[in-house]
Amino acid sequence: xxSLELGTFPVQSVVAGSPGRYANGSLTVDVERLRARCLDxxxxxxxxxxxxxxxxxxxxxxxxxxxxxxLKVAGEGxxxxxxxxxxxxxxxxxxTHRYAxxxxxxxxxxxxxxxxxxxxxxxxxxxxSGPGAVSVYSTLRYVALTVRLExxxxxxxxxxxxxxxxxxxxxxxxxxxxxxxxxEREHFALDPAAHNLPRVVHVHTLNGSMVPGIGSTIYGxxxxxxxxxxxxxxxxxxxxxxxxxxxxxxxxxxxxxxNPVLPELYxxxxxxxxxxGCIVARTRWGAAAEKELSAFQTVKLxxxxxxxxxxxxxxxxxxxxxxxxxxxxxxxxxxxxxxxLTIESDIKVVRMTPELAExxxxxxxxxxxxxxxxxxxxxxxxxxxxxxxxxxxxxxxxNVAFDFERPDVTAAAVGPLDxxxxxxxxxxxxxxxxxxxxxxxxxxxx
Amino acid sequence: MVSALPPIALQAGGNRVVKGVKIEHVCGNPSxxxxxxxxxxxxxxxxxxxxxxxxxxxxxxFTVEESEEPRP
Numbered sequence: 001x002x003s004l005e006l007g008t009f010p011v012q013s014v015v016a017g018s019p020g021r022y023a024n025g026s027l028t029v030d031v032e033r034l035r036a037r038c039l040d041x042x043x044x045x046x047x048x049x050x051x052x053x054x055x056x057x058x059x060x061x062x063x064x065x066x067x068x069x070x071l072k073v074a075g076e077g078x079x080x081x082x083x084x085x086x087x088x089x090x091x092x093x094x095x096t097h098r099y100a101x102x103x104x105x106x107x108x109x110x111x112x113x114x115x116x117x118x119x120x121x122x123x124x125x126x127x128x129s130g131p132g133a134v135s136v137y138s139t140l141r142y143v144a145l146t147v148r149l150e151x152x153x154x155x156x157x158x159x160x161x162x163x164x165x166x167x168x169x170x171x172x173x174x175x176x177x178x179x180x181x182x183x184e185r186e187h188f189a190l191d192p193a194a195h196n197l198p199r200v201v202h203v204h205t206l207n208g209s210m211v212p213g214i215g216s217t218i219y220g221x222x223x224x225x226x227x228x229x230x231x232x233x234x235x236x237x238x239x240x241x242x243x244x245x246x247x248x249x250x251x252x253x254x255x256x257x258x259n260p261v262l263p264e265l266y267x268x269x270x271x272x273x274x275x276x277g278c279i280v281a282r283t284r285w286g287a288a289a290e291k292e293l294s295a296f297q298t299v300k301l302x303x304x305x306x307x308x309x310x311x312x313x314x315x316x317x318x319x320x321x322x323x324x325x326x327x328x329x330x331x332x333x334x335x336x337x338x339x340x341l342t343i344e345s346d347i348k349v350v351r352m353t354p355e356l357a358e359x360x361x362x363x364x365x366x367x368x369x370x371x372x373x374x375x376x377x378x379x380x381x382x383x384x385x386x387x388x389x390x391x392x393x394x395x396x397x398x399n400v401a402f403d404f405e406r407p408d409v410t411a412a413a414v415g416p417l418d419x420x421x422x423x424x425x426x427x428x429x430x431x432x433x434x435x436x437x438x439x440x441x442x443x444x445x446x
Numbered sequence: 447m448v449s450a451l452p453p454i455a456l457q458a459g460g461n462r463v464v465k466g467v468k469i470e471h472v473c474g475n476p477s478x479x480x481x482x483x484x485x486x487x488x489x490x491x492x493x494x495x496x497x498x499x500x501x502x503x504x505x506x507x508f509t510v511e512e513s514e515e516p517r518p
Binding site for chain 1: 452454465468
C-alpha cells in the first residue's frame, strides 16, 4: 500500500559559500541565508552557525536535537509531518531525498527556569574526536546552530520555538536537493510475502514525556496515548520526531529516521519472514494500571496482526522498562516469540573499566525483568574510561552542568571533563543511551 | 514501602509493598480535591499500618481501593 523511494545524497565535505548547493558529495552551505531564515521569528535573539566535522578537536555542547534534512519530492505530505507548521498528511509514500552522513545540529543552553521545571534537561556533549567520540553522533558532519531565545518563554513555547528554528534551517538545506538526481536510491514497500513465512511485528516502544507539552512526537502528538500501528515507511519519512528539551539521544529526530531496526527488518521481509508493521507504544505512563493497559493493548494489536514473532525495542530507560517488560510477557504468553533489543541500563557508572564490564556494576543491568524475557540482545553499555581532554574548539556554549541534582556543579566546556566527577545519574555523552546499537561503546561482541 | 511501581518494589524484595497512586503523586491524588485527597492519603497510611501488622513470608502486595468511601 505504501511505496517509498529514498534518494540518498552522501556528504563527504561541508563548506560555507554561496549559492548553497550539493554537488558530487560536497555540500556548500549559504550560511547568511540560513541564519536569516533561522532569525525569521522575533523570539529568536541570536543564531550562530558553525560547521563541524568528524575527527576535529571539537566539542559540541548543549545539544538539543539532531535532524537529518529531508525533502519530499513526490508523494503526499512533508518530511517530519505535523510539526513546526508542516501539513499532517500521512507520509511514507512517494520519493524523499535525504543526506547521508550529514545533519543539522541544534544547540541551545537551557534557561535556569526550564532546568528547574524539567529535571532531565541536563547538558549533553558530542566530541568529534578523542575518547568521548564513541557514539554515532561523533561520525556525522554538521551544520550546528547555537540558538538563543527570548528569556521569558515558557517551557512549551521554548521547545516549539527551538524546533521551528531547526526545522526551518533543515528545510532550507533539504531544498538544495530539489531538482537533483540522487546518487543512491533505495526502495521500501511491504510487498505481500509468501504465506508460509512467519509473521513478525516490530513493537517500537517510544518514551512519552511525563512533563506535559514536550517530548518526542508521533505526527506532532506528544501526549501519552494507546498504541498506534504505523507503516515503517511513515517512520522513515519522519512521522516520529524529537523535542528540544530532553537530550536523551534515543529521543532525537535523527535516530528515528536512521533507526537500524527498520532497514534490517526490510532486508528480511519476504525472505525470512513477513514483516507486518510497527506498533508504536508510548512508555513512561505514571500509574501501574496505565502501564498494564498499554502493554495489554499492544499485545492485542500484535495478535490481531497475526504475529508469530516480535522484536521489541525501546528508546529510553528507567521505569519505562515496566511496560516494555509487561509487553514482552504478554506477547510470549500469547504465543508470539519475542526478542528484546536493549542497552544494559546500569548507566550510572560513568568510568567503565574492562574489569567492571566483566563483573558488572552493583546494580542489575536491567531495572525490571520478567521470566518470559528470555531472548535479549544487548547493544552494550556505558562510557569511556578516561576523562575527556581539552578540545581546541567548543561549539554551542561555554559551560556545562551535567547533573540535574547538582546544578551548581559546572565546568568549562573546553575541558578537561571528568565525567565521573561531574555527572549524575546519566552519562552526558549524546548517544550513550545507544538503544539501537549504533555506537562503539560495547566492550565485548557476543 | 509505598510504591507507584509495585512490580519493581516486589522484584527488589520489598516484603510489604503498598500500591501507591501514580509516579507523579505516590501517596495521594490531587484530582480528588483537598478533602478527597486527604481521605485517600489517610487510607494509604492506614493500609501501611495494617500491612505492618500482617505477617508475611515473601514479598507481598497490599492494595488500596481509591474509590472506597472514607471510613467513619
